[in-house]
Amino acid sequence: MEFYRDAFQAALSLIAALDPDVADALWRSLRVASLSTLVAGAIGIPLGGLIALSSFRGKRLVISIFSTLMALPTVAVGLLLFGLYTRRGALGHLGLLYTEPALVTAQIALSFPIIVRLSIAAVAAVDKRIPQTALTLGASRWQALGLTLREATAGIAVAVITGYGRAISEVGAAMIVGGNIRGKTRTLTTAITLETSRGEFSLALAMGLLLLLVFFALNVMILRLQERP
Numbered sequence: 001m002e003f004y005r006d007a008f009q010a011a012l013s014l015i016a017a018l019d020p021d022v023a024d025a026l027w028r029s030l031r032v033a034s035l036s037t038l039v040a041g042a043i044g045i046p047l048g049g050l051i052a053l054s055s056f057r058g059k060r061l062v063i064s065i066f067s068t069l070m071a072l073p074t075v076a077v078g079l080l081l082f083g084l085y086t087r088r089g090a091l092g093h094l095g096l097l098y099t100e101p102a103l104v105t106a107q108i109a110l111s112f113p114i115i116v117r118l119s120i121a122a123v124a125a126v127d128k129r130i131p132q133t134a135l136t137l138g139a140s141r142w143q144a145l146g147l148t149l150r151e152a153t154a155g156i157a158v159a160v161i162t163g164y165g166r167a168i169s170e171v172g173a174a175m176i177v178g179g180n181i182r183g184k185t186r187t188l189t190t191a192i193t194l195e196t197s198r199g200e201f202s203l204a205l206a207m208g209l210l211l212l213l214v215f216f217a218l219n220v221m222i223l224r225l226q227e228r229p
Contacts, residue, residue: 015206020192021182022203026210028227029187032100032168033168036107037115040167041160043113048119048159049145049152053131054204063120071114077109085177092145099180102189106173122155123148154225165218169211 015022046098051062085090085097096102126148133146171189178185180194188207195204 012206012209019203019206021201022206022210024183025150025186025188025191025207027170028185029168029189030214032187033107033164034105036104036167036173037111037164039104040108040115040163042110044115044120045149045159046145048116049123049149051116051146052120052123053148063117064121066113066117072110072113074106074110074170074172074174075176078173081106081109082171097177098181098185100178100185101173102177103185106177107167107170110173111167114166115159115163118159119152120158121157122152122159122205125155126151131186135188150162157225158222161218161222165215168214173203 007183081099081102084091085094085102086092129150131144132150134147135141139147168187169189171193174180174185174187174190175193178187178190180186180190186194188211190225192204192207192211195201195207
């Protein structure tokens with residue numbers, strides 16, 4: 001127990017002193033996760049709404065696919081993107097491997113299915129008479145969708161927050177396509193893995209505590225949204 005007590009005290013000291021390595025990894029984690037969630041949400045929310053409001057052949061299959069992709073292994077995403085970004089890959093000429101844009105695309109691939117699937121559920125829970133009435137009164141399909149999304153604001157927000165949590169917590173894809181390069185592609189999760197393997201348990205614990213604080217804030221936001229009438 002003394003080992004954990006000493007490591008915990010050292011971790012708090014590193015956080016209080018705003019250790020440069022900790023601060024850099026934290027800022028990059030927040031920045032990359034925010035950008036990837038923004039892109040995934042901008043595409044995934046309207047798509048989820050359209051799927052929920054539309055009737056077409058194979059709808060259940062599409063929903064099942066997105067439900068399955070919610071549990072997509074991060075290492076699988078990393079390997080697929082690595083194959084694209086490596087020099088011999090289709091996008092190798094862009095030089096994206098081991099850069100922040102590679103991290104962003106990896107996190108988009110992981111958060112996108114979650115946002116789409118939860119958006120489908122949020123829109124499906126809205127009274128179907130709302131979009132039907134809007135269409136009857138002459139609204140376009142996109143206007144009816146926008147009205148329905150506004151009615152599903154709480155559920156949509158939960159979808160976005162959950163997608164953000166998935167993005168900021170992933171490690172496998174970030175290690176593969178980011179390379180965990182100090183000052184360039186190192187995030188909290190990859191830094192925790194590295195520092196633990198190097199025996200720097202206090203530094204790893206400090207980053208783990210910061211990550212827990214981020215998750216705590218996300219959970220508080222979700223609970224507040226779910227408590228809204």
